Every structure is written in structure tokens, then in C-alpha cells.
Amino acid sequence: MSTSTASLAADRAHSTVPEHGTGRRGRTLRRRAGMVLIAVFVALYLVPVAGVLATSLKTNAEIAERGIWALTGKLTLANYVDVWSTANTVRYLINSFQVAIPAVVVSIAGGTLIGYALAKFRPRGGTAIQLIIVSGLFVPPQVLLVPLFTMFRSFDLLNTLWPMILIHSAVGFSVCTLVMRNFFEQIPDSLRYAALIDGANEGEVFWRVMLPLARPALAALATLQFTFIWNDFLYPLVFTSARDDVATIMLGLLNVKGQFTVAYGTQASLAVIASIPTVAIFFVFQKHFVRGLLSGALKE
């Protein structure tokens, strides 16, 4: 992988040098100029991100006076202290983790079990099962809202965190099954047979031999699922709108945004706090994420 990229890069560097040649110094200069251009592009692309960060560090009084995008002023953490101590921020964060962690675990565990069974046990009707589960990817959430609302109400689960945990677990089976089935398809059956001959049963083969191999794909799915579940606000909006103490952080953020009395600096600092977990996870797992996702998304 690295060799091909390197030679590709070398190719490109070579072809950008004019035919009459300006020597090594010209090439270095061109590369430097290219880097500057790229850095400028990336900086411009990230202006919205910088905007949230900068706004979160300005006082509300100053934003009111000079406008949101003004480049002046002192930076302060006052908004963060404020948001952390007065609003329900901590409660929101705890709620979000209480939804995301179980739902990530259950969706990946279930998807892995289904994907493995489809790829290795090849049960009769497996194709149909796969088709139904993967079609879950294409069902718009709005299709499910009314029936689920009726269902959760009859179980008295409205205004609790259960609807989100259950929905995200089940809806997540679709993508997790797709990725894990494709992953286990690529692992030769001989590995499984060898372990079976050594006296292990199918459960042990799965747990001791196959699951450790799947670590990169599992990490990718964990990143994907956590981000998706953490950032969702549709289900909390429908199922928990009556009680602020069961709101997730995204719902809390949405509610704050709707209140015109809440100042920009406060909104921005809450937005930053809400984004830290997913941004951090992306940074940590980014290599896994790309590779794992592709290994699952592309067959063969």
C-alpha cells in the first residue's frame, strides 16, 4: 500500500516539473507552494468549525457588541464554566452515554452474530434473512415513528431512555450485519475446520478464533455506530420531549438553540462540549474506520 502511494506521489512530483527542468530547488519550491495552497484550502474549509470554537471562547457581551465573526477580543472559558454549572449539561451527557454505550454494544454484537451465522453456517433461507435485515438501511425513520410510539406507550416506556436504546440497537443490526457478513466471508473456512478438528465447538471457534480477527472491523463499526447514535436527535425529540431530565445532549442543544434568549457564546460552548466525544473517537480510530468500513462495504 505504502509503496504504491509513494510511487504515485513521486510520479506526480516528477510530472509537475517543467520539461526544461529547474532542478531540485525548483521542485522543493513547488512542493512548498503546493503545501501552502493545501493548508489555506483546509483552513478555509474549516472556517465553520473555527467559528463555533471561537464563539464559545468569547463573552456574550462582546458578541452582542461586535458580531459573531469579529476577529477581536479576549478569549475566556467563562461560557464553559457557565454551561457546565447552570444548564442540565451533565445530565444530558450522562443520558447520551446511557443510550449510546448499550446501543453500540448490542447493535455490533447482534450484527456480528447474524453476519457470522450467515457467512459460516449458511442456513437455509439465509439470503432472504440477509435481504430483510439489510433493507433496514433503506427504511426512513419516519416510517417507524407512529407504530413505535404506540408500542412504547403501551409498554409505558415514553419519556425514558429505553426507546432510543432499543431502536438504535435494532436499526444498527442492518449496517453491522452487512459489514460483518462481508468480513467473515473473506476468512477461509479452513480456519474454522482446523479449530473444529482440534475439538473446539462452533461457539468457541467464533469467540476464540474468529472474533479476534475481526477487531479492525469491530472498531470501525464502533466508531460509526457511536457517532450515528450520539448525533441523533429525531428519536429523543419524538419519545422524550415531555421531560428535560431524560433529554440527550443533542436534544438539549436543539432546545437551547430554539430559545432566542440564550446567547451565542453559551450555545457554542454547549455545541463544543456535545461534539468532543465523537471528534475524539474519530481521531483515535480514523485508520481503523476507513479500512474497516471498506472491507465491509466492498465485497471481494
Add this chain to the structure above:
Amino acid sequence: MRPTTRWAILFMGPPILLFTAIVVVPTAMALRLSFTDANILGQTSQWIGFDNFVEAFTNEHVRKSIRITLVWTLFGALIPPALGLGIAMMLQANTRFAAIMKSALFVPISISLVVVGQVWIWIYQPGDGLINQMLGLVGLESLEEAWLANRSTALWAVFIAWAWQQAVLAMILYLAGLTSIPGELVEAARVDGAGQFQVFRQVIVPLLRPITTVVLSLIAINSLRNFDLVFAMTQGGPVRETETMPMLVWRILFRQHEQGLASAVSLILFAMTLVVIGGLTWWGRRGSYVD
């Protein structure tokens, strides 16, 4: 029963039960609802056949939202993938510098659409909004605009904010795709006298076709179910100019309380998603070199 069948049931049984309860049964219930005039939760409702679907296809608001969703999906399939591929080509070098730039560009895709919506509102708003400030700076005050409140600019304003995020998704996938292209192939094309652009068109783009299929599928799904950003930025306004199908379903559900009609519209959206994904899958297979 074959022993593997028993293991398969043990493995798949519990998750499939949960999936059935939360996804399959509710979808079937929505289908049933779409043939009724249900309008107050829990009340008995009458079977009215295809009336909701007839209503959906003749109602001007539904037709408009279908149009908005289709236009969004079409431009969604063009702009973010093209931009994402461009950025990926720019950053494909295997250097520390490129790696840092890539990591920085991961941020837009990891933050929520609530946050994306919030900051883009600040970019578009009249008064101290970023765009209007910039226009003022270069003396073009006459072009200043309340971008999200103006009927002719609102949809594109929301689309740009969305494309800004989705391009990063495309970039991530294309970067992975580019590393899988053998350097020798590019080299061979060069030796045969191909220029930069020809190599791109004749070698790189065809080899990226499987990735392109994945990118287009993901972005098409995101286009068709685009609710979060519209809800966060405009809630369908001004005067329903940004009312995508999911946003319209929301409105029918929570403002008009017509569950039957809402279910019908959401199922039309489901059907549209299946058609688009089916088409993309066919397109991806047709051009594949592996077959």
C-alpha cells in the same frame, strides 16, 4: 436438523427477534396505517384503500416535497462526491503533512447536524452573518441577503451546509480507494503518453468505480432521509421552500395529526430509496471489471 442450523438459530435468533419487533413489525403496521384514515393516536380508524396515496400524489405540498427531495438527491450525487474526490486527490500523498490535513478534515463528519446547522445559520444570518460581513467588506452591501429567509436562496443555502459535511464522507472513502490503485498502472499509462488529465479520466476514475458506488449509495440515502439539517436550520421554511419529504412527514404527523397520510408519504419515500439504491447497484455491477 443439521448441527450448523442449530448453531445458526442460536446465533441469529435473539437479534432477529429484536429486529422484527422494532423494524419489521412497525414497517408492516405503517403499511396498514397508510390504508386508513387514522388521525388521532390510538383511535379506531377506517379502511380507505388507496385514498392516502391518491391524496399524496395530487396534493401540491407532497408533490413539491418530492421534487425538492429529488433535486437534492441529484445534486447530492454530483457535488459532494466530486468535491470529495478532488480533496482526496489533493491529499493522497503519503506524508505527515497530508496526514495532519486529513485528520483536520475529519471534524465536519464527526459533528452532529445540529451543530452544523447552528454554525451555518450564523454564516447566513442577516446583520452579523459571515457572508454579509464579507460582502460588506468588499463594498457589495447591495448583495446582502437574509439567505435562509429568502425563498429563492433558502434551499441552496441549506444544501451547501449539507454538502460541506457530506463531501468529507466522500473524501474519506475516496482516500481509501486511491491507496488501493496500483502505482504501476498509473506509471504504465504515463509511459504510454497519457497526460495528467487522461490518467485521471481513463485510469483512476474507472478503477474507483466500486468506491463511487458506495459513496453514491451512502450519500443518496443521506439525501433521501435528510431531516436533521432541515429541522435544525429552517424547519421546512420559508413558506415550505426547504420542506424535504421527511420534514413534510414530520409536519403531517405533528401539526396535522394525519397518521394515515404520513405513513403513505413515508412509504413512498421508502420506495424511492429502494429504486435509487437498486439503480446504483445495477450501475456499479455493470461497470465492474471483476465480473
